[in-house]
Amino acid sequence: MSINGQALDTAFGANPLREGLASQEAPPGHTLVIFGGSGDLAARKLVPALYNLERNALLPSSLAVVGLGRRPMDHESYRTRQLEATTSFSRTGKPDPELWSAFQQGLYYVRGDFSTHAGYEDLKRELAEIETRHGTGGNRIFYLATQPSLFPEIIRLLGETGLNRGPGTTRIVIEKPFGRDLATALDLNAIANDVFDESQIYRIDHYLGKETVQNVLVLRFANVIFEPVWNRRYIDSVQITVAESVGLEGRGTYYEEAGVLRDMVQNHIMQLFALVAMEPPVDFEADSIRDEKVKVLRALRHLEPDQVANNVMRASYGAGFVDGREVPAYRDEDGVAPDSTTETYFASRFFIDNWRWKGVPFYLRSGKRLAKRASEIAIQFNEVPHLLFGDSNPDGVPPNVLAMRIQPDEGVSITFEAKQPGLGMRVRPVRMDFGYGQSFAEESPDAYERLLLDVMLGDQTLFIRRDETEAAWRAVMPILEAWEGDTVSRLPTYEAGRWGPRQAGDLLRADGFRWRRL
Amino acid sequence: MNLTTSITDTLPTLARLREQAARQAADAGAELNAQMLLATIVARYPHPTAWADIEAETKPVVAAYPGRVIALVNDPDTAQSPDPVRVGLLAAQRSDGASAIRGELLTAALEGRAFEEGAAIAASWSASGVPTVVWWNGPATTDDHLFEDMLDIADRILVDSSAMTDAAADFEVLGDIVMASHHARVTDALWLRLLAWRQAFAQAFDQPAARIDLEHVRSVELAVQQSPGGNAAALLLVGWMASRLGWRLDRRTTQGWRLASDGHAVDVICEPSSTPNVLIEMVRLSAPTSRYLAHMPSPEDIVVDCQSDLAPITHVAVRRPPPTRPRLRLDDLLTGGAHYSVFQQSVTLARTLAAA
Ligand SMILES: NC(=O)c1ccc[n+]([C@@H]2O[C@H](COP(=O)([O-])OP(=O)(O)OC[C@H]3O[C@@H](n4cnc5c(N)ncnc54)[C@H](OP(=O)(O)O)[C@@H]3O)[C@@H](O)[C@H]2O)c1
Numbered sequence: 001m002s003i004n005g006q007a008l009d010t011a012f013g014a015n016p017l018r019e020g021l022a023s024q025e026a027p028p029g030h031t032l033v034i035f036g037g038s039g040d041l042a043a044r045k046l047v048p049a050l051y052n053l054e055r056n057a058l059l060p061s062s063l064a065v066v067g068l069g070r071r072p073m074d075h076e077s078y079r080t081r082q083l084e085a086t087t088s089f090s091r092t093g094k095p096d097p098e099l100w101s102a103f104q105q106g107l108y109y110v111r112g113d114f115s116t117h118a119g120y121e122d123l124k125r126e127l128a129e130i131e132t133r134h135g136t137g138g139n140r141i142f143y144l145a146t147q148p149s150l151f152p153e154i155i156r157l158l159g160e161t162g163l164n165r166g167p168g169t170t171r172i173v174i175e176k177p178f179g180r181d182l183a184t185a186l187d188l189n190a191i192a193n194d195v196f197d198e199s200q201i202y203r204i205d206h207y208l209g210k211e212t213v214q215n216v217l218v219l220r221f222a223n224v225i226f227e228p229v230w231n232r233r234y235i236d237s238v239q240i241t242v243a244e245s246v247g248l249e250g251r252g253t254y255y256e257e258a259g260v261l262r263d264m265v266q267n268h269i270m271q272l273f274a275l276v277a278m279e280p281p282v283d284f285e286a287d288s289i290r291d292e293k294v295k296v297l298r299a300l301r302h303l304e305p306d307q308v309a310n311n312v313m314r315a316s317y318g319a320g321f322v323d324g325r326e327v328p329a330y331r332d333e334d335g336v337a338p339d340s341t342t343e344t345y346f347a348s349r350f351f352i353d354n355w356r357w358k359g360v361p362f363y364l365r366s367g368k369r370l371a372k373r374a375s376e377i378a379i380q381f382n383e384v385p386h387l388l389f390g391d392s393n394p395d396g397v398p399p400n401v402l403a404m405r406i407q408p409d410e411g412v413s414i415t416f417e418a419k420q421p422g423l424g425m426r427v428r429p430v431r432m433d434f435g436y437g438q439s440f441a442e443e444s445p446d447a448y449e450r451l452l453l454d455v456m457l458g459d460q461t462l463f464i465r466r467d468e469t470e471a472a473w474r475a476v477m478p479i480l481e482a483w484e485g486d487t488v489s490r491l492p493t494y495e496a497g498r499w500g501p502r503q504a505g506d507l508l509r510a511d512g513f514r515w516r517r518l
Numbered sequence: 519m520n521l522t523t524s525i526t527d528t529l530p531t532l533a534r535l536r537e538q539a540a541r542q543a544a545d546a547g548a549e550l551n552a553q554m555l556l557a558t559i560v561a562r563y564p565h566p567t568a569w570a571d572i573e574a575e576t577k578p579v580v581a582a583y584p585g586r587v588i589a590l591v592n593d594p595d596t597a598q599s600p601d602p603v604r605v606g607l608l609a610a611q612r613s614d615g616a617s618a619i620r621g622e623l624l625t626a627a628l629e630g631r632a633f634e635e636g637a638a639i640a641a642s643w644s645a646s647g648v649p650t651v652v653w654w655n656g657p658a659t660t661d662d663h664l665f666e667d668m669l670d671i672a673d674r675i676l677v678d679s680s681a682m683t684d685a686a687a688d689f690e691v692l693g694d695i696v697m698a699s700h701h702a703r704v705t706d707a708l709w710l711r712l713l714a715w716r717q718a719f720a721q722a723f724d725q726p727a728a729r730i731d732l733e734h735v736r737s738v739e740l741a742v743q744q745s746p747g748g749n750a751a752a753l754l755l756v757g758w759m760a761s762r763l764g765w766r767l768d769r770r771t772t773q774g775w776r777l778a779s780d781g782h783a784v785d786v787i788c789e790p791s792s793t794p795n796v797l798i799e800m801v802r803l804s805a806p807t808s809r810y811l812a813h814m815p816s817p818e819d820i821v822v823d824c825q826s827d828l829a830p831i832t833h834v835a836v837r838r839p840p841p842t843r844p845r846l847r848l849d850d851l852l853t854g855g856a857h858y859s860v861f862q863q864s865v866t867l868a869r870t871l872a873a874a
Contacts, residue, residue: 013729015720015723015724015729016732016762016763017716017719017720017723017732017759017762017763018720018723018724019762019857019860020856020857020859020860020861021713021716021717021720021857026721026724026834026836028724028725029832057836060834061834062832135832137725435554438554438584438618439554439556439584440582440583442582442852
């Protein structure tokens with residue numbers, strides 16, 4: 001609930017008819033204004049997500065969506081375009097004609113330039129008209145789905161034209177990347193928090209909308225068997241992997257500026273890391289969870305400039321084969337400089353200086369054009385303190401591993417030791433597996449469905465708070481600074497379609513570990 | 519793929535079927551990924567029912583929630599059948615197009631006393647370590663031996679109050695059962711059928727500004743199917759509303775009941791509906807300056823029109839096709855009969871209204 005909503009809710013008490021139906025709460029009417037409504041994100045993710053919410057009757061009947069962009073288009077052609085996009089990208093395939101026809105009546109396109117005052121005055125007029133037509137109650141969401149370089153300007157102009165305060169609740173959703181370093185993130189926060197209250201700001205990291213990422217919290221805090229061993233006394237190391245097999249997919253210019261550290265590590269990996277390592281929150285309220293995430297991010301050991309080389313590895317992919325297809329080296333991709341030193345692979349070792357984790361290495365890695373698309377969090381437990389079955393198992397027995405698979409093939413597995421049938425005492429590792437797909441045939445909603453619904457409901461739990469994004473940037477800044485001061489002319493390379501550069505293994509080998517093969 | 523067998527040989531036959539399926543899958547180069555069972559479902563069929571019908575009804579449920587279904591079928595002709603037990607695997611299409619085994623179906627055709635003692639079969643065939651859920655296919659009862667046994671061996675029993683024949687007596691029984699501490703918790707398919715109505719009203723009053731009207735409701739009018747099921751549905755829905763809003767029974771009236779709210783009366787009026795195949799067709803809540811009309815413009819929709827003398831009309835639509843029987847059963851499995859106290863309180867009030 002926004003500030004206004006909260007005040008009203010307290011004045012009239014909770015809805016007594018809602019008890020027992022809490023999870024099905026439908027949001028109040030809204031106008032969703034997409035800055036970049038003609039862009040790729042709107043077509044691929046946002047409109048299909050809205051349609052699927054509508055399909056599940058989770059949207060308010062009074063919802064209007066206004067796409068903003070530069071290219072000329074009328075409402076009708078915008079609707080046709082979005083129908084085509086939803087047909088291609090929706091997880092539920094081709095939309096139901098009848099449902100779509102009702103849904104599209106709330107879709108509008110407004111042409112204008114984000115950088116001029118006039119565009120916002122036009123928007124204001126359009127909004128007034130659309131809000132009356134749809135009875136949205138004046139609740140507005142501004143979704144920044146455009147080049148990040150435009151974010152500060154858009155926010156400033158929303159403030160100058162008074163659109164930051166509307167007749168109902170007003171919220172702003174800010175897409176990633178949130179800044180390109182600590183300084184720009186601080187600047188963006190300063191502008192955003194100057195124009196909007198923090199309770200109005202929703203910084204998106206779509207990883208948090210994924211069912212399996214939320215399951216990390218459930219696994220940890222809805223079970224009693226894991227939390228007692230979730231600490232340095234029982235855990236030897238943690239590996240977090242976010243691997244992609246795809247390359248740049250036409251976004252070479254963007255990637256050249258970003259690199260994997262900004263594109264994946266500062267946001268998605270840091271979020272996974274925080275969820276795995278945080279202390280139990282006092283409740284499931286947005287701020288309780290975010291407080292704990294910030295605390296653990298702040299406990300990450302700061303890397304000194306001379307420690308970066310020993311704890312961080314970067315590389316870029318060379319040519320190779322992926323899925324049986326020959327692919328070019330990163331430096332030969334469109335939009336990439338032939339002498340580029342942008343990293344497409346990152347691996348690092350982090351430590352957390354707190355009571356729970358002191359001395360436990362966290363190995364993080366991410367990259368493009370790796371052997372397969374796989375995201376996973378693996379917790380490796382200590383070896384048994386004393387092996388009773390040493391005679392039959394001279395090499396010892398492998399440690400227990402709890403692996404949470406984020407994508408694909410979402411699930412959780414535990415490896416443990418079992419006696420091999422026979423007269424001796426041979427011990428073999430076996431795997432106990434829980435697969436989402438096998439247990440729950442219900443399809444998971446797309447991350448954007450969950451997140452858009454939460455914005456409408458005013459639930460900030462799965463969004464990044466100001467201090468959280470700053471803490472995540474602080475954690476990676478020593479690396480960025482060390483790289484900037486480094487004048488290498490060429491990064492180590494790895495063959496596309498493999499598991500990254502060979503040297504990445506050295507990071508773990510020194511500690512007696514190996515990267516998991518996923 | 520299914521085989522007939524005898525009661526004692528049922529589980530070994532099931533194991534053989536599984537092995538056979540695994541071999542076939544391996545021959546076809548596929549992996550059989552189907553050992554997971556999340557529930558035992560005991561389905562009671564009080565009348566002879568064909569294997570194909572039972573399969574058609576249970577398959578969509580286990581496709582979404584893998585389980586072992588034990589169907590106990592009351593069949594007076596079973597003496598003629600040498601093999602009263604049939605065992606099969608339930609396969610379903612996965613999203614990637616491959617077929618996967620999602621469950622097991624064990625049916626036993628039983629007669630008279632054997633049917634009444636079916637709980638013993640259910641207990642010995644149940645998968646271990648997972649909850650046992652009974653689909654009773656009828657209203658809760660206290661004079662049925664099988665039901666009494668199931669209260670002990672099962673974890674949950676899904677009854678269906680829309681099959682009630684005598685509302686006063688049947689709600690009395692249901693009220694006693696849901697308030698008692700049996701091993702099994704009793705949930706109700708009728709309660710699940712009313713979910714869309716409950717949601718529609720909850721949604722209409724999610725707006726804080728509308729909430730104030732709830733304290734001033736003066737009348738509730740319902741258009742209800744002229745049948746015992748319609749009557750039971752109206753009682754449970756009004757019971758729900760009254761328990762949520764703190765209304766108490768004042769007295770019975772010719773068309774319904776007069777309830778007492780804080781300082782004023784609420785008249786509940788039931789009228790016969792004009793649509794034969796829905797239990798409840800329309801519900802209208804009236805307060806001095808506003809009216810909330812929930813109705814079904816199509817079998818797929820419930821819409822609430824909120825009309826206030828102080829504000830323009832707003833619509834709240836809850837789009838929900840009426841749940842099919844397998845869907846109701848799945849909902850029950852997935853929600854685990856959650857928010858039980860709301861159900862208990864609603865039944866208690868429905869019982870008071872029915873007895874008035
Ligand atoms: N694409 C994805 O799958 C994806 C995934 C995760 C996050 N994101 C994030 O989402 C954001 C948008 O990405 P995108 O891929 O959708 O970008 P995009 O396809 O390049 O879209 C940019 C949009 O902004 C509009 N625009 C740009 N400058 C404008 C101006 N001065 N005035 C008015 N409209 C202007 C464009 O309108 P015209 O085209 O009409 O000129 C277009 O609608 C980025 O922050 C990105 O990091 C994207």
